Amino acid sequence: MVTMTEQQGTLLVSCPDQKGIVAAIAQALYSQDANIIDSDQHTDPIAGMFFQRICFDLATSSADRNHLEAALRDVRERFQLHYRLILGAHTPRVAIFCSKQEHCLYDLMVRYRAGELHPGHIAMVISNHPTLEPVAKHFDIPFHYLPITPETKRKQEAAALALLAKENVELVILARYMQILSPELVARYPSRIINIHHSFLPAFIGANPYRQAYERGVKLIGATSHYVTAELDAGPIIEQAVVRCSHRDHVEELIRKGRDMEKRALARAVRFHLQDRILVYSGKTVVFD
Amino acid sequence: MVTMTEQQGTLLVSCPDQKGIVAAIAQALYSQDANIIDSDQHTDPIAGMFFQRICFDLATSSADRNHLEAALRDVRERFQLHYRLILGAHTPRVAIFCSKQEHCLYDLMVRYRAGELHPGHIAMVISNHPTLEPVAKHFDIPFHYLPITPETKRKQEAAALALLAKENVELVILARYMQILSPELVARYPSRIINIHHSFLPAFIGANPYRQAYERGVKLIGATSHYVTAELDAGPIIEQAVVRCSHRDHVEELIRKGRDMEKRALARAVRFHLQDRILVYSGKTVVFD
């Protein structure tokens, strides 16, 4: 994996699969003196779709966003291209929602400090409990306590949305946040809210997946990070992790083992998102890892 | 893991959890000059049940089955013990059911020849297609072709049962056998029929699990070996295996990757069974591995 510098950019592309698309995009970037340093692509022959992620270097180029957009204009029209162009200086702002459980929050914070979530900027922690405020403070991240009852849910979500808007948050991470977001909030951040579900989806949808796993007697448990959609636990899967278990593991042990999987599956998904490695289509993800 | 020799035995025990049970069993074996060489146990505090597997050596003992049974009689009554006593000379006879797919059959045969399925003896291969007869022949295993139509199913199952009875088969392996066994046949071999399901149960029950996995966009696929019960794909799970997949994997690729998991999960389950490492209770397994 290549870490982006300020003089680098990423182009994420999707379009109907057609001949010449790779050459046309490469030519457009080359015309602006952009040097392609990494490229990955995927063709889905059933859906007839083409996807590509290109990282390029502008160190010896004088092109800015306007030049690049202009160079891509023809390609976009000719190939019905959808694209997202991210230039190196961009640092997407991130909000973490959590409740009382601290393992995912600590994990994300320590990774953030180690540079693993580059180029993301964690702008705030929002919680419906005051429990984790000291954690946010320890890492110098603003903490907002928004307690939720059935009566206050609508109002508090509006408050959260106002905070997100004010700080230009582009990605919301649900780090074991124990509230179901309203469809309205979800609709405001399509493919922009990442949740961690503590089971190997689609197994054990809903509440208490570790208890369900215990009762079924499975020999592996897992965790799944996915984009949140209106339908619970049904959003596009980004990453999954599993660990062995046995008859010796009671529910409490499954919870302990599962925490490690939750941390790993969530952190990898967040990292993929922040590095613009994910494209969503047909309820699934393409992850250029 | 310890491989059994002729002078060794295994005792599989289950009973309500009570104080003194471990000492009582150890004492009973010791009284017959049996030397305990391996012991594993499990207590389920919720069910209040105790399970134990003990391997012992009789090299310097003059005890036979009768002596051992006599020594265990008191313990059985005092602790409401259920037990199975397997002595070293026992070689359980095995039948493999298959259809057209050969990967699991070859895998089992090669492992059998390498001694991995010790102390099992593969007595026959039964199939509803003639396709794999050359494989059975190559390994010198009798092959029985029992084609099945809706009209002949009852008759052919009776023929299969007769073959199993005639050869004293104790374990049936469904190595990608593409027929659903009748409840009557299943009832004849409780916890004695091992199936391999090509998904990570309980995800993707039923037909075409790889297609279901493709459509859901999971990032790991798996296989599950389990004892067959009357309810399809719901029997006690013995072993599970998973492998990573990605957006690049179409259904055909998932099938290819899955074959490796099927082979591994099935072979491990068969090995555990033949080594008397499995106890079934509450629809789940205790596997002393």
Add this chain to the structure above:
Amino acid sequence: MVTMTEQQGTLLVSCPDQKGIVAAIAQALYSQDANIIDSDQHTDPIAGMFFQRICFDLATSSADRNHLEAALRDVRERFQLHYRLILGAHTPRVAIFCSKQEHCLYDLMVRYRAGELHPGHIAMVISNHPTLEPVAKHFDIPFHYLPITPETKRKQEAAALALLAKENVELVILARYMQILSPELVARYPSRIINIHHSFLPAFIGANPYRQAYERGVKLIGATSHYVTAELDAGPIIEQAVVRCSHRDHVEELIRKGRDMEKRALARAVRFHLQDRILVYSGKTVVFD
């Protein structure tokens, strides 16, 4: 795994393999009304050695340590038994040594707070740099800054030893501590100092293992937790973890991926040690997990 309560005990045993040893130990515990709730054993036929770990419950027993030791006296003499008897109220005190890298320290602290290191008590953090003092403070653990130069090494180790002695520390964890301990210090804590080495031992012994791995072009990297002995990176291995890598991973990426393995292999080793699951012999470990 069973979490110990105050009324429970653990007996760790090693002796030459002999007939009757299992029954004799079970009988000794039973004579004191101890109820065996978990037992695991291992016989090494080549070394002719027997090892056992027994967890027992004293809820309905009036026995204390003296009673149990008395009951075991005969067995000890008859079978040349070495044993360690740990009663439930014991909370071994732990010191963590670290330098500048924080990932293992945070990981241990968060697990500690979640109860995963039960029954250990983290008594102090010792470091040759002041960098991680805020981390220790955040978790309310005393921090001791003992900077080391070639001239001060002997003196500072003496200071560390004094701190360990004063707090009755029983386990030292080297959580990426970048100093080599003197043979004298190591000799004071035999099988009591756990180190994490950032390679899959015995591959890449010594400095810069991730660079060595990069240069050899391996496809998996790993981490190894082990007890520290006088010979560098040669102590008994407790746990190992690996993760896939590829040509895309430069040294910096290997370091990032490796951190997750270091955390996992170290935490598991510490947990095994604190739960008295490890026996050391012949430069190797028996881990009753």
Add this chain to the structure above:
Amino acid sequence: MVTMTEQQGTLLVSCPDQKGIVAAIAQALYSQDANIIDSDQHTDPIAGMFFQRICFDLATSSADRNHLEAALRDVRERFQLHYRLILGAHTPRVAIFCSKQEHCLYDLMVRYRAGELHPGHIAMVISNHPTLEPVAKHFDIPFHYLPITPETKRKQEAAALALLAKENVELVILARYMQILSPELVARYPSRIINIHHSFLPAFIGANPYRQAYERGVKLIGATSHYVTAELDAGPIIEQAVVRCSHRDHVEELIRKGRDMEKRALARAVRFHLQDRILVYSGKTVVFD
């Protein structure tokens, strides 16, 4: 992964990293109406090298090898390009060398029959023992028995080379072949001989790696597939696989567990090679999987 059809081709490229290389190659292919269906690339910034693998479709193109070579000529000169151009109809011929152990041979054969080694064609099995002739016969592959003593080694290697030459063999697989190839033979097939070593290289180089692993007390064992070079066990690593082990596993158990890793690591390496996914440089591999 995309399976090649007759109308498809693969271009494998390496050259010093320069701006415009991606666009130039894409343009050259596009000029011949080749449609790029898959592309993967890698830049090694330290070595300053660029690598790329491109799969393209010629279904609507009239270009043949000559046209494509002509179109690439300019790019080759301008960028000091080294490339290999493989067109869809090519079926590389393969020879398998083995001795007495059958697990890898069976595994490769069953995969071959399932289409997993496409587009390879297994032309022969060569062995220094007659043991596995029935296996080769069962799969209808010619078997050549070339017994080797110190006196006959030179002569028999010449006989093997003659067989390889006569059948235009392009890839040699050492499937647990227990002879060391002479430097002369190795030199004739650079990056064309794949060996499976039964350890996690660079750990446990040389003889009896499972015994070495047992004596060191590792907690994971592995297998490594690599290209054979003049220096034993030091060739470029293609693939590695590991499995957990414990104090319970004696050497015999490690051998059993290791067989599964050997099969997997070898089969994956062979598959990568036959699909032209591997580039070798600096004693390492780039594997575009």
